[in-house]
Amino acid sequence: MSDTGSTGLTIGAVAELTGVPAPTLRAWERRYGIPSPARSASGHRLYHADHVALVRRLRRLVDAGVAPRMAVERLRNAPPAPRHPPAPPDDDPYAVVVGRIVDAIDRFDPDTLESELRRVLVLGSTTAIYERVMVPVMRLLGERWSHDDPLSIAQEHLTTEVMRNVAQDLHRLARPESPLGSAVVACVADEQHVLPLYAIAFRLAQRRIRAVVLGARTPPPVVAVAVERLRPDMVALSATVRPADPEALLSAYGHSCGSTPWIIGGTGLRGWAEQVRAHGGHAIGPDLHLDAFVDGLALTG
Ligand code: B12
Numbered sequence: 001m002s003d004t005g006s007t008g009l010t011i012g013a014v015a016e017l018t019g020v021p022a023p024t025l026r027a028w029e030r031r032y033g034i035p036s037p038a039r040s041a042s043g044h045r046l047y048h049a050d051h052v053a054l055v056r057r058l059r060r061l062v063d064a065g066v067a068p069r070m071a072v073e074r075l076r077n078a079p080p081a082p083r084h085p086p087a088p089p090d091d092d093p094y095a096v097v098v099g100r101i102v103d104a105i106d107r108f109d110p111d112t113l114e115s116e117l118r119r120v121l122v123l124g125s126t127t128a129i130y131e132r133v134m135v136p137v138m139r140l141l142g143e144r145w146s147h148d149d150p151l152s153i154a155q156e157h158l159t160t161e162v163m164r165n166v167a168q169d170l171h172r173l174a175r176p177e178s179p180l181g182s183a184v185v186a187c188v189a190d191e192q193h194v195l196p197l198y199a200i201a202f203r204l205a206q207r208r209i210r211a212v213v214l215g216a217r218t219p220p221p222v223v224a225v226a227v228e229r230l231r232p233d234m235v236a237l238s239a240t241v242r243p244a245d246p247e248a249l250l251s252a253y254g255h256s257c258g259s260t261p262w263i264i265g266g267t268g269l270r271g272w273a274e275q276v277r278a279h280g281g282h283a284i285g286p287d288l289h290l291d292a293f294v295d296g297l298a299l300t301g
Pocket of ligand 1: 138139141143145156190191192194195196199236237238239240241242263264266267268284287288289290
């Protein structure tokens with residue numbers, strides 16, 4: 001619960017998670033001083049998991065007929081609510097959740113898998129959840145996966161599906177309220193590994209860039225249409241597996257993006273940075289360091 005990153009949740013996300021409308025959240029803050037989120041450099045409210053828990057408790061009291069001022073008083077005098085799942089103070093909450101998720105995968109228990117992943121939503125920032133829960137789970141899954149073991153294939157399919165749903169929800173919640181720019185994010189043709197797309201979208205959201213995620217297998221003509229219709233400030237492409245003909249693919253994406261800056265990353269194009277640049281793109285390898293690229297964009301707002 002400690003790491004909420006530099007972004008936190010927006011007021012819209014907290015409204016969605018708690019059912020308390022944004023104007024009410026602002027009014028409670030103005031009148032009673034709670035919750036009192038930090039502000040981003042641009043003045044937007046940034047809420048943590050603790051704020052969400054507080055708002056939920058406040059709402060329960062108000063729904064039960066307690067006047068907001070009295071409810072606030074009660075919460076100020078009450079001991080903090082126990083967190084669920086309860087974690088000893090020294091434990092890493094992310095590791096605890098990873099353990100529970102892996103357990104649910106082992107038992108092939110879709111309901112627990114789903115509920116454990118949903119619980120993660122209030123643990124911290126989107127990037128922290130992604131990097132400290134989703135990626136470790138997927139990597140563990142990769143280590144255990146075997147093409148001649150139907151159970152491991154079923155576990156992988158189930159987990160990927162639930163992960164993608166949760167990633168989509170996180171993406172929706174993290175969407176910047178007043179974006180500085182926009183991006184089209186897609187897998188290259190024939191590429192099916194979609195989770196990196198959300199990792200990119202979360203990073204871009206931190207920079208207040210709104211990402212349109214086009215998903216798996218997005219061939220160059222499809223990217224060209226998206227660029228023409230959406231006029232994004234950038235395009236980000238992901239290749240986890242080495243494409244059959246990288247040179248031809250890079251050339252085609254170079255044409256599809258035209259003058260729109262594009263970046264391509266993932267393990268599939270390791271060692272191809274020079275060719276990416278030759279076709280007008282920016283190569284990034286398997287890491288997520290998008291800042292230098294974003295710094296170079298002329299954002300349109
Ligand atoms: C789930 C999974 C699948 C699912 C994908 C479902 C889905 N909808 O996503 C399915 C079953 C479809 C699948 C299929 C295959 N898979 Co698979 N799969 C996995 C698994 C278990 C998890 C993938 C995942 O989500 N990882 C988590 C992601 C987020 O981590 P990441 O890949 O490291 O991505 C990071 C960076 O690369 C970066 N990044 C990526 N792109 C970009 C782009 C930009 C611009 C930026 C800035 C950053 C960036 O972002 C991420 C940051 O966290 C991995 C195991 C693993 N270790 O990852 C294997 C794995 C990726 N698969 C692998 C393979 C070989 C395959 C198949 C070829 C298997 C087969 N013989 O059929 C097919 C290929 C399908 C295709 N053409 O795409 C290999 C890839 C090895 C390689 N690089 O060549 C892996 C590593 C397993 C292994 N150890 O062999 N797979």
